[in-house]
Amino acid sequence: MANSKYEYVKSFELEDEVMLPNLMVVRIDGRDFSSVVYKMSVVMVCSLCIGKVFDSDRFAQVHEFEKPNHEAALDLMNSCSAAVLEEFPDIVFAYGYSDEYSKIFSLVASFFAAVYVTKWKEFFPEINLEYAPSFTSKVVTCASSEVLQAYLAWRQQDCHVNNLYDTCFWLLVQSGKTISETQEFLKVEETVKHDENGNPVKRLRRKAVFVHSENIAGRSFWNNQPSLCQDLGNFTKDIRNIEPDYTRSFQFENKLLPLTWVVVRIDGCHFHRFSDVHEFEKPNDERALKLMNSCAVAVLKEFEDIHFAYGVSDEYSFVLKKESELYKRQSSKIISAITSFFTSTYVMKWGDFFPHKELKYPPSFDGRAVCYPTYKILLDYLAWRQVDCHINNQYNTCFWMLVKSGKTKTQSQDYLKGTQTREKNELLSRQFGVEYNSLPLIFRMGSSVFRLKEALEIESGVASGKKLEGEVVVDHCNIIEHSFWEEHPHILSYS
Numbered sequence: 125m126a127n128s129k130y131e132y133v134k135s136f137e138l139e140d141e142v143m144l145p146n147l148m149v150v151r152i153d154g155r156d157f158s159s160v161v162y163k164m165s166v167v168m169v170c171s172l173c174i175g176k177v178f179d180s181d182r183f184a185q186v187h188e189f190e191k192p193n194h195e196a197a198l199d200l201m202n203s204c205s206a207a208v209l210e211e212f213p214d215i216v217f218a219y220g221y222s223d224e225y226s227k228i229f230s231l232v233a234s235f236f237a238a239v240y241v242t243k244w245k246e247f248f249p250e251i252n253l254e255y256a257p258s259f260t261s262k263v264v265t266c267a268s269s270e271v272l273q274a275y276l277a278w279r280q281q282d283c284h285v286n287n288l289y290d291t292c293f294w295l296l297v298q299s300g301k302t303i304s305e306t307q308e309f310l311k312v313e314e315t316v317k318h319d320e321n322g323n324p325v326k327r328l329r330r331k332a333v334f335v336h337s338e339n340i341a342g343r344s345f346w347n348n349q350p351s352l353c354q355d356l357g358n359f360t361k362d363i364r365n366i367e368p369d370y371t372r373s374f375q376f377e378n379k380l381l382p383l384t385w386v387v388v389r390i391d392g393c394h395f396h397r398f399s400d401v402h403e404f405e406k407p408n409d410e411r412a413l414k415l416m417n418s419c420a421v422a423v424l425k426e427f428e429d430i431h432f433a434y435g436v437s438d439e440y441s442f443v444l445k446k447e448s449e450l451y452k453r454q455s456s457k458i459i460s461a462i463t464s465f466f467t468s469t470y471v472m473k474w475g476d477f478f479p480h481k482e483l484k485y486p487p488s489f490d491g492r493a494v495c496y497p498t499y500k501i502l503l504d505y506l507a508w509r510q511v512d513c514h515i516n517n518q519y520n521t522c523f524w525m526l527v528k529s530g531k532t533k534t535q536s537q538d539y540l541k542g543t544q545t546r547e548k549n550e551l552l553s554r555q556f557g558v559e560y561n562s563l564p565l566i567f568r569m570g571s572s573v574f575r576l577k578e579a580l581e582i583e584s585g586v587a588s589g590k591k592l593e594g595e596v597v598v599d600h601c602n603i604i605e606h607s608f609w610e611e612h613p614h615i616l617s618y619s
């Protein structure tokens with residue numbers, strides 16, 4: 125597809141790969157409640173130290189959890205962890221083993237949040253889930269099994285310190301390996317994704333196994349688990365003291381450059397499949413877009429420092445004010461909190477937008493954060509996204525019109541190859557009687573979300589009303605032209 129003059133903004137997206145032989149530990153810190161250990165390409169272990177479920181007691185209080193441990197709450201967390209592990213062949217497939225790690229940890233937090241909301245009723249049939257839970261996550265890299273051992277010992281120590289000594293441990297059992305009798309073993313081949321031509325891609329989906337151990341970092345436990353030893357390495361000795369250098373590296377947090385505009389862009393994982401399974405209208409499903417918008421509004425209400433958001437298709441970009449000190453600018457926390465909050469809201473609001481459609485499986489989104497040093501580059505970034513929206517929408521509108529008129533997908537693709545904007549508009553008008561510019565703005569412009577500076581009278585359809593100052597609104601304006609920004613200086617430039 126055509127490049128635009130705004131494409132240069134892509135160069136601000138820095139790579140953040142973890143190289144072999146590092147092991148990746150993804151810790152979902154729903155404020156210290158669980159951790160998932162990955163090997164580069166395969167999730168091998170998920171260790172779950174049960175601590176406080178949420179940072180503040182608010183969530184526990186609102187939902188009347190018993191103290192100190194509410195069994196159903198812990199069971200729900202366990203169940204979500206198992207779901208993460210079982211989901212993993214799919215994630216591995218999608219991201220390969222040297223993809224950006226922000227994608228991986230954000231995806232895990234997002235999926236975890238979606239499963240949490242989905243399973244809530246199973247564990248709390250009597251209690252309403254009052255608001256969207258969110259989780260933070262980060263990656264810890266371990267250069268060897270010795271460091272991993274220290275990491276596990278450190279987490280378990282923390283668990284003991286918190287007086288919550290019950291440590292649960294999940295293993296992924298590899299196919300064909302001997303396993304101890306106590307472990308349940310299941311080998312199921314399932315469709316985990318569809319390729320570009322819609323053909324199912326099958327992989328082995330491995331079942332998580334649940335065991336308890338007093339000391340997950342001990343040789344006696346670890347070395348007796350063939351799947352762990354083989355995939356992650358043996359523990360050669362028991363450790364008494366954890367190297368302070370290791371502990372420091374576990375606590376390291378990446379920070380985003382100060383005084384730059386931070387954009388967190390989230391994108392639906394495999395939404396091609398998700399929209400097929402849920403029979404979204406093609407090329408645009410207004411309800412699906414409005415559900416996305418409503419989640420973005422919730423994000424702006426939850427995170428004051430986000431001043432603007434722009435969404436199209438299955439993605440949303442959230443712009444934080446330059447001076448933001450959210451989570452001390454720790455990128456993993458910012459990315460995972462926003463992504464998981466968006467996802468759990470998506471699941472909670474699904475029924476409002478699709479009252480007659482069941483949510484077939486929990487969706488997930490990945491997130492990344494990019495810093496833009498100047499206001500001009502930030503506006504170019506937003507323009508880049510809106511140009512993309514325009515190009516894709518125009519192409520997709522033509523493509524689906526051709527398909528609906530009887531052409532095959534390949535014929536339609538060939539027909540559109542190399543065509544320019546004007547030719548596509550002519551095609552729509554001549555062959556299908558559709559004036560591109562009369563299509564709904566939400567499809568052509570995408571959606572912008574921001575707070576109002578002044579109270580406003582609005583009229584939308586039959587409903588008219590007054591919007592209050594500071595209220596979060598959704599608009600479908602042209603953000604490429606600078607006139608929008610000049611008319612709304614409060615949104616970004618004067619934050």
Ligand SMILES: Nc1nc2c(ncn2[C@@H]2O[C@H](COP(=O)(O)OP(=O)(O)OP(=O)(O)O)[C@@H](O)[C@H]2O)c(=O)[nH]1
Pocket residue numbers: 218391392393394395396397399400404405406407408409410412413437438
């Ligand atoms: N039918 C329909 N499909 C949509 C709509 N919005 C998004 N999609 C689908 O979601 C996809 C989003 O594109 P991508 O984000 O590039 O692709 P993806 O399948 O999500 O794959 P990854 O993002 O790489 O995980 C589109 O290609 C569509 O297939 C919609 O309103 N209607």
Ligand SMILES: [Mg+2]
Pocket residue numbers: 391392393394395396438
């Ligand atoms: Mg996507």
Ligand SMILES: [Mg+2]
Pocket residue numbers: 391392437438439
């Ligand atoms: Mg997308």
